[in-house]
Amino acid sequence: MAPRSDTSTRLNELRMKHGRPPASPGEPKAETPQTPQTLREAQPRFRGLESGHRACQGCGEALAARLVMESAGPDVMVANATGCLEVFSTPWPQSAWRVPWIHSLFENSAAVASGMESALKAQGKNTKVLSFGGDGGTYDIGFQALSGMLERHHNVLYVTYDNEAYMNTGIQRSSSTPHSATTTTSPAGKERMGKRHLKKDLLSIIAAHHIPYAASASVAYPADLQRKVRYAMGVEGPTFLVIHSPCPLGWKHDSALTIEVARRGVECGLFPLVELERGALTNIMPIRNPRPVSDYLELQGRFAHLFRKDDYRATEELDHLQALADHNIATYGLRGEGIDPVDTTGVAQVKRGGPLAGRN
Numbered sequence: 001m002a003p004r005s006d007t008s009t010r011l012n013e014l015r016m017k018h019g020r021p022p023a024s025p026g027e028p029k030a031e032t033p034q035t036p037q038t039l040r041e042a043q044p045r046f047r048g049l050e051s052g053h054r055a056c057q058g059c060g061e062a063l064a065a066r067l068v069m070e071s072a073g074p075d076v077m078v079a080n081a082t083g084c085l086e087v088f089s090t091p092w093p094q095s096a097w098r099v100p101w102i103h104s105l106f107e108n109s110a111a112v113a114s115g116m117e118s119a120l121k122a123q124g125k126n127t128k129v130l131s132f133g134g135d136g137g138t139y140d141i142g143f144q145a146l147s148g149m150l151e152r153h154h155n156v157l158y159v160t161y162d163n164e165a166y167m168n169t170g171i172q173r174s175s176s177t178p179h180s181a182t183t184t185t186s187p188a189g190k191e192r193m194g195k196r197h198l199k200k201d202l203l204s205i206i207a208a209h210h211i212p213y214a215a216s217a218s219v220a221y222p223a224d225l226q227r228k229v230r231y232a233m234g235v236e237g238p239t240f241l242v243i244h245s246p247c248p249l250g251w252k253h254d255s256a257l258t259i260e261v262a263r264r265g266v267e268c269g270l271f272p273l274v275e276l277e278r279g280a281l282t283n284i285m286p287i288r289n290p291r292p293v294s295d296y297l298e299l300q301g302r303f304a305h306l307f308r309k310d311d312y313r314a315t316e317e318l319d320h321l322q323a324l325a326d327h328n329i330a331t332y333g334l335r336g337e338g339i340d341p342v343d344t345t346g347v348a349q350v351k352r353g354g355p356l357a358g359r360n
């Protein structure tokens with residue numbers, strides 16, 4: 001470091017260069033700001049997924065991906081299946097990603113991630129590989145690649161952003177779409193009350209692979225979500241996270257209500273938050289006062305047909321969805337008592353670095 005006298009000489013030279021008199025010894029120094037001055041400066045130092053991308057207002061998937069990338073830190077590589085996340089973050093020639101990122105096919109994010117992980121291992125590198133897919137790319141078309149990746153025990157964290165339909169191509173139903181939801185390929189009308197089939201219980205299928213760690217998370221509980229990502233990052237071997245990510249366009253809810261919709265999804269029991277290790281349940285987010293499912297459904301236009309007073313089928317479908325939520329609550333033992341086991345500590349201490357480190 002330069003001696004103090006050199007610094008003040010240099011400062012005085014600069015002042016004279018800009019037509020200002022030399023600083024007198026008693027002149028007060030400019031104050032160094034102690035608190036963030038702008039919203040940008042208040043953001044975390046490292047953001048693997050930057051702002052300025054083209055997701056819709058209130059997009060749960062964009063929020064989920066940002067939270068995942070913040071917790072994962074800079075030493076990662078991403079394989080991203082075709083879908084909304086890929087499309088809104090990389091309109092050629094721009095990209096919102098600040099980490100190495102590969103666009104895979106719709107169906108093979110896990111296979112591409114497996115290859116990346118093997119190549120890194122051969123080079124003796126510890127960089128963690130993240131594999132991303134939507135529910136269509138995971139529950140449906142990419143499932144074979146995912147199952148293979150888990151079975152071969154690749155050291156990859158697979159994250160599926162579950163917005164419960166094929167949103168990028170115009171809201172077609174997937175096997176993750178809930179029963180009764182209306183989509184462009186399961187429209188509610190005279191013939192049927194939206195989707196006839198049940199939402200696939202993917203987490204149970206993942207559990208059957210007996211991988212070290214699998215969990216569900218929600219954008220309504222960011223501290224819980226980030227804790228799960230940090231935990232998975234520290235595990236050697238395949239890990240899996242499904243994140244409930246409301247889509248205002250496809251779910252037809254107010255874009256300002258994304259978090260509220262997600263929260264009610266958890267509070268009614270339709271989207272349980274659980275953790276599994278080697279296939280066994282190890283932790284749950286307890287629900288102390290479960291809401292009726294109607295509290296969750298009424299905020300979303302995709303379930304509007306369930307609230308028609310003149311249609312006897314509406315009550316039957318509401319009862320059916322309530323039974324599904326009750327089943328989840330009983331199966332996972334979600335009725336909570338005692339102290340909330342969800343750890344929200346350490347969220348602010350996530351290790352960050354990369355291109356923006358030290359800027360604020």
Ligand SMILES: Cc1ncc(C[n+]2csc(CCOP(=O)(O)OP(=O)(O)O)c2C)c(N)n1
Binds near residue numbers: 106135166174
């Ligand atoms: C083999 C193949 N079939 C169909 C498509 C068209 N396609 C691109 S994205 C997409 C839907 C993606 O849905 P999802 O994985 O749920 O992601 P989201 O857009 O909802 O985030 C489809 C059908 C494709 N790219 N490749």
Ligand code: SF4
Binds near residue numbers: 055168247248249
């Ligand atoms: S369609 Fe849905 S998932 Fe896609 S960018 Fe818009 S809000 Fe997000």
Ligand SMILES: [Mg+2]
Binds near residue numbers: 136164
């Ligand atoms: Mg989807």
